[in-house]
Amino acid sequence: MKFSYKFLAVCCATLALTSCKDVLDKTDLSSTSGDLIFKDSTLSQMNLDYIYDQNLPTGIATLGPSTPSVTSLTDESFGESKLLEGTLLVNEVSDFGTALSATNNYGKIRVINMFLSDVKNGSLPQATKNKLRGQAQFFRAWRYFDLVRLYGGVPLVLTPLAAVGVEARDAAFLPRNTTAESFAQIVKDLDSTIASVPGKWASSADWGRITKGAAAALKGRVLMTAASPQFNPSDDQTKWQAAYDANKQAYDLLTANGYGLHASFDQLWFQEVNNPEAVFLTGYNTSTGDQTKKNNGYDNATRPSYNGTGGGSNQPSWEMVKAFPMLDGKKPTESTKYAYTDQLFYKNRDPRFDKTIAYNGVTWPLNGNTANKVWTYFAGGKTVEAKASNTGFYARKAINPTAAIGDVQYSGTDWIEIRFAEVLLNLAESAVGVNKLDEAYTQLKAVRKRAGLEAGTDGLYGLKANMSRTELFDAILYERQIEFAFEGKRFWDLRRWKLIEKTLNGTRRTGVTINLKTTGVPADFATTRDNVSLDLAYTNYFTLVFKQLDTKYAINWKPEYYFFAIPQTAIDNNPKLIQNTTWGGAFDPLK
Template sequence: MKRNYFSILSLLGLLGLASCEKVLDKTDLGSVNGSLIFKDSVLARMNLDYIYDQNLPASWGGTWGTRPDLSDESSGESKFFEGTLLVNDVADFGTALNATNNYGKIRVINTFINDVNGGTIAQATKNRLNAQAQFFRAWRYFDLVRLYGGVPLVTKPLQAVGVEARDAAFLSRNTTTETYKQIVSDLDSAMLFLPGKWGSSDWGRITKGGAAALKGRALLYAASPQFNPTDDAAKWQASYAANKQAYDLLVANGYGLHASFDQLWFQEANNPEAVFLTGFNTSTGDQTKKNNGYDNSTRPSYAGTAGGSNQPSWEMVKAFPMKDGKKVGESTKYTYSDQLFYKNRDPRFDKTIAYNGANWPLNGNTSYKLWTYFAGGKTVETKASNTGFYTRKAINPTVGVSDVQYSGTDWIEIRFAEVLLNLAESACGINSLEEAYTHLKAIRKRAGIEAGTDGLYGLKANMTRAEMFEAILFERQIEFAFEGKRFWDLRRWKLIEKTLNGKRRTGVTINLKTTGVPADFATTRDNVDLDVAYTNYFTIVTKQLDTKYAINWKPEYYFFAIPQSAIDNNPKIIQNNTWGGGFDPLK
């Protein structure tokens, strides 16, 4: 993105704008009253822009970043997978007087809504401003509930001074059901006043369909086994209704799957797949700079100034199906072998995984080939990939080394593809399996998977409800690889132990053989047939990436502990029952 859509100026900076002299002339800026701000729609909108800046996902992969190390996508040491998580380790709850933690952000939002309502700007303008703020309040509470279960619900700014104000701020935790109800209420209210689509100058702001999509995601979580261990049909019905509403609203306003799975990241205004996004820019200045660091940190280090993060595990590489949509080992049309792992795979494979010998346009070089092998025990890379692979999703091929640290590629938190798969999963939840098939096939068709003679794009015919759920989660693993979704999917389905416990993720070392290799291979390799090279010149050796411990996720991690500092700060907060307290996060 070449410019910011949302100002990140502080309030004092806003008050100093020359264009606002009509409001602030001869006013003490050190003690400005909110009523002055909300007489002026320009100033009110600038305050809203601050809320956008504070609450939009700040990095690639959402609120927790990509974190592929918390799944089977990649590796990385963590207390979560070591099984040593302590009560204070998930500190997203926030107790300090800080505008950057969850409750600090909620206070800013509540104050904004209160002041907008007390201002004198037109009611229609108030409604639209408040609708956007309510979306972000729902976003904050969704972040909290999926971590901890029910939390104290604060919808009005609390007083900050005095003993009575302190005592009034000692709020008990609302139930998980009440927390989800508040999220839905805020999003329903937001949808009443948000547009279906903004004009190009406001592209990237929250739309009616974006609010509906977040509601659909939230209620899908509420229906998932983490929150719905009894498979309550009413929760699945509510999830289906919400996701169908999101789908209908978005389609009616021109949203849909982008034509290209890999190029969807590089279209900005009017991108049909971008439902909820964070805009980044290419600025090198200090005041409006908001660069996306993902590209620079993910590409190989010699192709950027940092590089080498988000390296795919061997498990992730082997997870992709074949071109006919069948899983590895299940296809009767395409044979899989570890030695030729890259052959005849789902087209999303080559658009997600960068591997030894792959053609990977980088730095404007459309014929560039990536080599990650070892020769004579030494890497041919400047710095070797730890897994043998790189992630190539959303790496801009035209941006060069000197500019990549200023990448402006936007992060799409909710893609239309997610809306489709959320709807498919919800449809499966209510036993509408044919509808689930329809949405899964749409995703696979866009991916380029072969339709097959049955037109099922590799999907098994006549799946049961359980088989369909499994197929949808598998599709999400492939479609959303390295988009920060896999951990949350495994967690909400309570599948982390089954999928990962007792295992160690692996990578590969690709070695050049010491005999039978042409003497000039290092200089001619770009012109060698890749199948010939892998068959005759390379050996593939697997290696453990988790060297210190086997993965040991514990059941109590499905609802993290409320930090003890929050309990010390508020004696009415009760700890989750899975961490020794009396609060049941399933109620």
């Protein structure tokens, strides 16, 4: 990422002093007025960059401080949670914000609203104002979407509220807007962004700034959520049409500006400027300096532990491992060309399998070692790893293979929140919603072709011919599960389709312990294993033992979790807030 939101706002302000002497000469920075700041384009831009820094997604999301990453709330991975245990309390999804804080959703919205107001009232040229405001409106839409998909309709605060006095306090007691009104405001902000920002920024120094296509893609995601069963249980076709129109607009804007699928499914994470797949992203750098450092923590947290680095998080479950298709695009239980067995689970799989899942014996270039092999087996009851994988597997997506051990903690790999592949699959899903089934096939085939699946004699890349609307919806959700594994999308997909109970309830996720046999194994296996055929090793030397990861409870997601409770502490602070009907209140989140 190239532009200045990589740096902390304080650092930005300090660095800018030398170039803004005409504005800041002999000025007390602690009390600088908005009138002074927002007649200078450099200072206005620094304020906008602070909004970027505060609002860009930092990786796989959580649902507040008491919940794990959303990857752990699905069949992708494993993590204990009150949501899956079925014991969630009313205050425990606290993204709503229950205190005065600059870091909760409404605290961030306040900063955005102040920026929008000050830019509007400033003396910059109108075209500059529009461009600045358009980017800020994107992030206000982003914040409100985060709230609405959790709770349903929320109070829409679109201007800075006064902060002091009894009257100001009373004016801040706002009721919840309806869910429909909330979605409409999100769309309105994104439409303003689309009208105000470029389709592609001219300078590489602006790589990562919000574009027309990014705003349209988020609009497509928002309206597809609004059309999904969570918000649209009656399958209202007007909602699917709105979603289709938005995703078609995103596709058209992005392709017109040079966006498209990256040639490589795994290497797409490591190209920054002019990466055709990166629609909406968070930029990171490799700096070790305290004032300029903005490193990506996902890489170090996810890779296996080696010499004190790597946390081994986001470990794939056996359910995720088995989910991948075979090389012909058919599910393991459906392929007639490639036989599947649990013992040789890695053979003839979708090419995305090896690029997403690291398993015992796989060659995985890591820490600068291009010949590195990962071994996760147990010998004599003891792991051969410094720290054993709990599931037997690791996620390898977006892990930089060339980073040296000492540099891993300073990873600069950008996090891509919206990829062009998502735009294609969003368009496919919304096309199915309006019965444009052939168009859905087109987008699905494009994603599968890039993945490297065999086209087959029918050119369908393993897709069933002549699928019904219901079958195509299922096929797209399945494709999303594979394509976006460990990108934080699976939880939201299952939730908006209200499929968490069907997918998880009553089950316990599974891991694998791979044991080295006690007989028939060469005495020097530990030193020669890198040169042994993997098929031979798995057939003759290893046994697979399956274990339950959810040991404390069977999963028990409850229907009321499709709209979380407004925290009671927020209601205590604002008597005009009404609780959701599913949590004992009178507010209907479907209206």
